[in-house]
Structure formats: structure tokens, C-alpha cells
Amino acid sequence: MKDDEPGERGRTGEQGAGGRPDPGVKPTRPRGPGGGILMGRPFGVPVYVGPSWFLVAALITWIFGGQLDRVLPGIGGARYLVALFFAVAFYASVLVHELAHTVAALRFNLPVRRIQLQFFGGVSEIEKESETPGREFVLAFVGPLLSLVLSAIFYGAMYTVDAGSVPGVLLAGLMVSNLLVAVFNFLPGLPLDGGRMLRAVVWKITGKPMSGTIAAVWVGRLLAVVVLVVLIGLPLLGRGGLNGGGLSGVETVTDALIAAILAAIIWTGAGNSLRMARLREHLPRLKARTLTRRAVPVESHTPLSEALRRANEAGARALVVVDGQGAPTGIVREASIVGVPQHRRPWVAVSTLTQDLADGMTVPAELAGEVLLDRLKATPATEYLVVEETGSIYGVLSTADVERAFVAAMGRPQ
Numbered sequence: 001m002k003d004d005e006p007g008e009r010g011r012t013g014e015q016g017a018g019g020r021p022d023p024g025v026k027p028t029r030p031r032g033p034g035g036g037i038l039m040g041r042p043f044g045v046p047v048y049v050g051p052s053w054f055l056v057a058a059l060i061t062w063i064f065g066g067q068l069d070r071v072l073p074g075i076g077g078a079r080y081l082v083a084l085f086f087a088v089a090f091y092a093s094v095l096v097h098e099l100a101h102t103v104a105a106l107r108f109n110l111p112v113r114r115i116q117l118q119f120f121g122g123v124s125e126i127e128k129e130s131e132t133p134g135r136e137f138v139l140a141f142v143g144p145l146l147s148l149v150l151s152a153i154f155y156g157a158m159y160t161v162d163a164g165s166v167p168g169v170l171l172a173g174l175m176v177s178n179l180l181v182a183v184f185n186f187l188p189g190l191p192l193d194g195g196r197m198l199r200a201v202v203w204k205i206t207g208k209p210m211s212g213t214i215a216a217v218w219v220g221r222l223l224a225v226v227v228l229v230v231l232i233g234l235p236l237l238g239r240g241g242l243n244g245g246g247l248s249g250v251e252t253v254t255d256a257l258i259a260a261i262l263a264a265i266i267w268t269g270a271g272n273s274l275r276m277a278r279l280r281e282h283l284p285r286l287k288a289r290t291l292t293r294r295a296v297p298v299e300s301h302t303p304l305s306e307a308l309r310r311a312n313e314a315g316a317r318a319l320v321v322v323d324g325q326g327a328p329t330g331i332v333r334e335a336s337i338v339g340v341p342q343h344r345r346p347w348v349a350v351s352t353l354t355q356d357l358a359d360g361m362t363v364p365a366e367l368a369g370e371v372l373l374d375r376l377k378a379t380p381a382t383e384y385l386v387v388e389e390t391g392s393i394y395g396v397l398s399t400a401d402v403e404r405a406f407v408a409a410m411g412r413p414q
Contacts, residue, residue, distance in 0.1 A: 036116060043102055047095065050118030060087040064173065071169055082166055089170070090177050091117055093150050097181065098122040100146035104139050120265060121181075128370075129280055133203040133212070140196035147182035151175050189220030191269030213277040220270030224263040231259035280370075282406075287368040291405055292386040292395035293317040297326065300351035304340060307332070307350050318396035320385060321354045330354035331361075331383045331396055355383065362387055365394045376402065 036050035065083035068075060075082070098115045101124050105112050113125040130136035154175035161167045188198040195216040202212035295318035298307040307319050319332035336353035360379025365386050367375055376384065376399065384397045 036118070042099060043106065045102055045112045046114045048114060048116045050116050052119035053091065053117050056119055057084070057087040057091070060090070068169065072164070072166065075166070082170065086170055086173055089174055091122075093147070093174065093178050094122045094181070096150060097143045097147050098124045100142040101126075101139060104142045108135050108139065110139075120262065129209075130200075133200040133209075136203065137197050137200035140193040140200065143193050144182040144185040147178045147185070151178035151182060154178065187223055188216070189223040189266065189270065190216040190273040191220060191266070192223075195220050195270075195273070210277055210281055213274060217270045217274045220266055220273070224267035224270070227259060227263040227266065231262075232256050283369040283373070285369075286372055286402065286405055288363055288372055288386055288397055289365045289368075289394070291401050292365065292397045293401070295320045295393060295395045297322040297328070297393060298332075298350055299324070300329070300349065300354065302350050303346050304332075304337065304348045304350055304353065305345040308337075308345070316395075318383070318398075319350060320393055320396065321350055322393075328357060328362075328385055328387075328393055330356045331385060333382060334398065335382065355381070357385055361385060363397055364389065373402075 036048035036053070039047050039049055041047065061080055061083040063083075064086050065080040068079035068082060072079065094117060095115070102112055102115065105124075105126050108130065110130070111127045113127050116123045116125070126139075130139055151174075154171050158168060158171045158175065161171065163169075163172070185193040186197075188194040190196065190199065190213070198219060199209070199212035199216040202215045203209045206212070294314070294316040296307070296311045296314050296316045297320050298310065300321050300323075311317065311319060318334070319337075320328050321330040321332060322328050332350050332353050333355050340348055340353070358379065358381075360375070361381055361384050363372070363375055363384045363386050365388055382399055384399075386394045386397050388394050
């Protein structure tokens with residue numbers, strides 16, 4: 001269950017978003033790292049199946065197939081085919097859960113990068129934070145609500161078939177699994193949907209989103225400990241511990257492993273939620289104007305030594321190449337300057353060290369926070385030209401300076 005801010009929500013119950021389906025989509029690898037296989041674009045949002053899904057699908061097929069052998073004796077080897085169908089149907093339910101977040105996010109004009117089905121559920125990556133605690137609550141609530149609705153639908157469908165048949169067993173399994181997804185995600189701790197609802201409530205009461213995040217994070221960490229104690233510790237103690245019953249305190253080693261993984265996901269997800277909240281809190285401190293290096297304009301034929309002399313006299317730390325009318329055409333890259341030995345600088349024209357200004361490399365001086373980072377992310381470069389509202393040159397913004405400022409801001413105590 002990952003957090004969103006500024007990017008992610010949902011894992012079998014966190015936020016999502018949507019758009020129109022693309023009828024011509026073929027499974028493919030995403031451009032971003034770790035996306036998985038692209039399965040479609042409902043509501044315009046790409047849905048990926050991560051590699052870990054296949055591991056979980058195999059695990060569900062093995063476990064559920066073993067149970068079918070007892071519930072439906074005589075089904076034979078076909079039980080694993082039925083179990084595989086159950087695994088696919090269950091993750092289809094998870095996708096519906098995520099799409100509920102998706103539709104709500106789109107209604108609130110929150111962009112969604114993608115939905116990913118992976119280990120233990122789904123992740124919906126919402127790229128912006130909810131503006132109000134009320135929207136945050138609704139955005140979190142709709143996911144488990146849809147899981148409850150699905151559980152009720154499957155429960156009603158059970159009465160239309162024979163309980164001892166394959167359809168009856170499948171419907172019962174989907175009813176129970178969706179009920180568990182809903183109940184689990186209603187637990188009031190991050191990164192679960194219930195944690196986002198708790199965060200929204202505390203945010204509403206205190207007026208501080210960070211207070212809500214901290215409360216939900218610590219409840220989430222407490223839930224991780226409770227999961228370990230309830231699913232592993234208490235059964236072991238009840239059966240005499242390891243000395244009294246070996247590993248019999250847990251029905252299977254698989255149960256213990258799943259419990260440990262689940263607790264780890266909750267614990268780390270809670271920590272990630274806190275880190276992302278701190279990121280949002282510090283983002284407004286990143287301002288293009290304050291991070292920009294003052295620059296001097298030079299013409300392309302100017303020797304590097306002369307250009308550096310002018311910059312030193314003006315107290316500037318960057319060089320912008322301009323044409324005959326004074327319009328900027330490029331930036332002299334800092335890395336290129338460092339690579340030129342002192343004795344060669346009088347003979348090297350700045351034009352040989354210039355990076356031409358491409359679309360997106362000009363940044364208004366008033367940009368700050370997430371808007372600034374989005375602008376830099378849209379056009380990756382090492383330096384950007386920063387201009388005033390009038391179009392006049394203000395200076396050069398180095399991505400290295402932005403990164404250092406970001407790290408420093410994140411390191412400040414709350």
C-alpha cells in the first residue's frame with residue numbers, strides 16, 4: 001500500500017484514477033522503471049501488471065487448489081485451473097477497487113500516473129495531494145466501499161448456484177476475499193485506506209495535514225506489530241511455543257511468511273508516507289529565484305577567460321550566451337568550463353562549451369515547490385535559464401543546486 005504524495009496510492013485499497021480505454025493497446029513494457037506489463041488504459045490511466053503478481057498468482061493457485069481438493073473431491077487436476085481463475089478474478093476485483101479511487105481522483109481533478117497490480121494488491125499513483133481533508137477522506141473511502149459492494153454482489157450470486165459446485169465455491173471465495181480486502185483497508189493506519197481516512201479526520205480537527213499524517217503513521221506501525229503478534233506470536237504461545245509444538249503454532253510456514261511480509265509492507269509503507277509528507281511540507285522552500293546563480297551575458301565568440309573575468313567582476317557564477325540583440329541562445333555548461341585547463345581558456349570561445357536552449361529549458365523566476373520540480377522533470381537538463389516576467393535574464397538554475405537544497409530541506413528537524 002503505497003502513499004501518493006506526490007505520486008502514489010493504493011495497494012488492495014488505496015487511491016486511484018481513470019480515463020477512456022484504449023482499444024488498440026497491446027501488452028508492452030512501460031517507459032518508467034518497474035512498471036510491468038501494460039494491460040490497458042481504463043479512463044486513460046495505464047494499468048500495469050508487475051512481475052511480482054505472477055509469483056502471488058502462483059501462490060494463490062497452489063494454496064486455493066489444495067483447498068479445492070477437500071471442498072470439491074473428485075475434481076482432480078482441474079482444481080488448479082479453477083484456482084488460477086480465482087486468482088485472476090480476485091485481482092480483477094482489486095483493479096475495481098483501484099478504479100474506484102481513480103474515478104474519485106479524476107472528479108477532484110487529480111492526475112493519476114498509473115495503476116499497478118503487484119504483490120499483495122494494487123498501487124494507484126496519484127500525482128497531487130488532495131486540497132481538503134474532506135476530499136482526502138472520500139478519495140480513501142471509495143476503495144474499500146467498492147470492495148464491500150463486490151463482496152455483497154458475490155454473496156447474492158451464491159444463492160443462484162449450487163454451493164457444492166465450482167461456481168459456488170468460486171463465488172464464496174471471491175465474497176470472502178473482497179470482504180477481507182475491505183476490512184483490512186478500513187484499518188486506521190497508513191498506508192491503508194483507513195489510515196488516509198484517519199489522517200483526513202485529524203487534519204480536519206487540527207487544521208494541519210502533517211499532524212494527521214504523523215497520527216496515521218504511528219497507528220500504521222502499531223498495526224504492523226499487531227499483525228505479527230496476532231498472526232504469529234499468539235498462536236505459538238497458545239500451543240506451547242517452539243519447544244512445545246515446533247512450527248505447529250502457525251498452521252503452515254506459508255502463513256507465517258505471509259504475516260511477516262504483510263507486517264513489513266505496513267511498517268515500511270507507513271514510513272514512506274511520513275517521508276512523502278515531509279517532502280510536501282518542504283517543497284515550497286524550493287524557489288527558483290533563491291536557488292538561481294546570477295549570470296552575465298556574453299556573445300558566442302567571447303574567449304572563456306574573458307567571460308569568466310566579467311562574471312567574477314559582477315559576482316556572477318554562470319554564463320549565458322546571447323546573440324547580437326541580447327537574446328539568450330544558450331548556457332555555458334559548468335562541467336565544460338571545469339574541463340578546460342587554465343592555460344587554454346584565452347583561446348577557447350564560449351560557443352564551444354555552450355548548450356543550446358531547448359524548449360522547456362527557460363524557467364520563470366517565480367516558480368517554486370512542486371510546480372518547479374514538475375517543470376524541471378518535463379525537460380531534463382543540467383542547467384536552466386531563469387528569466388523575469390519581462391523576459392529579461394535573471395540567471396542560471398543548476399539541477400545540482402536544486403538537489404542539494406532538497407536534501408538540506410529534508411534533513412531539517414520538524
